[in-house]
Amino acid sequence: MDNKRRDLLKTGGGLSLLELIAAAGWLKPEDVFAADWNKAAFDTKSVEDTIKAMGAGTPTQSKDITFFSTPDIAENGAVVPVGVTSAIPGTESIAILIEKNPNTLAAVFDVPAGTEPSLSTRVKMGQSSNIYALVKADGKYYVASKEIKVTLGGCGG
Amino acid sequence: MADPMKIRANVVGDSTEVKVLMSHEMETGQRKDAQGKTIPAWFIQTVTATYNGKPVLNAQWGPAVSKNPFLSFKFKGGAKGEKVQVTWVDNRGDKRTDEATIA
Numbered sequence: 143m144d145n146k147r148r149d150l151l152k153t154g155g156g157l158s159l160l161e162l163i164a165a166a167g168w169l170k171p172e173d174v175f176a177a178d179w180n181k182a183a184f185d186t187k188s189v190e191d192t193i194k195a196m197g198a199g200t201p202t203q204s205k206d207i208t209f210f211s212t213p214d215i216a217e218n219g220a221v222v223p224v225g226v227t228s229a230i231p232g233t234e235s236i237a238i239l240i241e242k243n244p245n246t247l248a249a250v251f252d253v254p255a256g257t258e259p260s261l262s263t264r265v266k267m268g269q270s271s272n273i274y275a276l277v278k279a280d281g282k283y284y285v286a287s288k289e290i291k292v293t294l295g296g297c298g299g
Numbered sequence: 300m301a302d303p304m305k306i307r308a309n310v311v312g313d314s315t316e317v318k319v320l321m322s323h324e325m326e327t328g329q330r331k332d333a334q335g336k337t338i339p340a341w342f343i344q345t346v347t348a349t350y351n352g353k354p355v356l357n358a359q360w361g362p363a364v365s366k367n368p369f370l371s372f373k374f375k376g377g378a379k380g381e382k383v384q385v386t387w388v389d390n391r392g393d394k395r396t397d398e399a400t401i402a
Binding site: 180240247249263 | 327353357362364372375
């Protein structure tokens with residue numbers, strides 16, 4: 143008996159929490175889709191096309207963009223850690239491009255003011271390739287690259 | 300509904316470091332199954348992190364992000380006991396929101 147009452151309390155509690163979240167507007171679909179997915183850029187197949195699709199013009203090579211915890215040689219192409227830090231003031235977004243993947247663009251991060259322009263994730267790489275970090279700062283684009291050798295590809299089966 | 304995310308948020312100096320481990324297949328659409336048919340792409344497209352209802356990170360991902368994606372970032376401010384929320388949406392329209400308490 144007591145157990146049942148516990149369960150009821152739990153489900154009841156869960157429901158009201160969900161309702162609360164919905165009421166606070168956190169789960170409104172338009173909020174979730176606010177960050178639109180840039181299909182044109184993600185469909186591109188070369189670094190030049192990606193840069194063009196993102197409207198980046200001719201990005202400036204920059205030494206203020208650094209890679210951290212990124213290996214020179216990745217044993218497993220399915221899981222390659224990539225960390226990017228931008229020391230350029232006014233950094234608005236950081237994109238990670240992998241030159242020899244079927245689709246060049248891997249990820250775009252929009253960095254609002256107050257968030258440090260330094261983040262890391264893990265990506266797949268089909269083969270050894272250059273990776274590019276494309277940074278948008280104050281409306282201008284900057285780029286840096288690094289070569290990663292892959293011993294075992296992470297795309298295709 | 301997909302499995303919950305593992306979110307860890309820690310105060311480091313005057314900022315908060317957030318680490319997120321999501322549970323998602325991240326199928327590229329490039330692989331073929333045993334019958335030679337292409338396995339359709341299935342991956343997270345957008346990730347949004349909010350702190351006190353204010354966005355601290357918006358990300359757009361392609362299928363090149365690894366299976367069970369990992370993400371780490373830092374934002375200024377944040378105090379112990381406050382909440383950080385992370386939401387992802389995949390290309391099938393599935394979504395998941397989880398939150399963590401800053402420690």
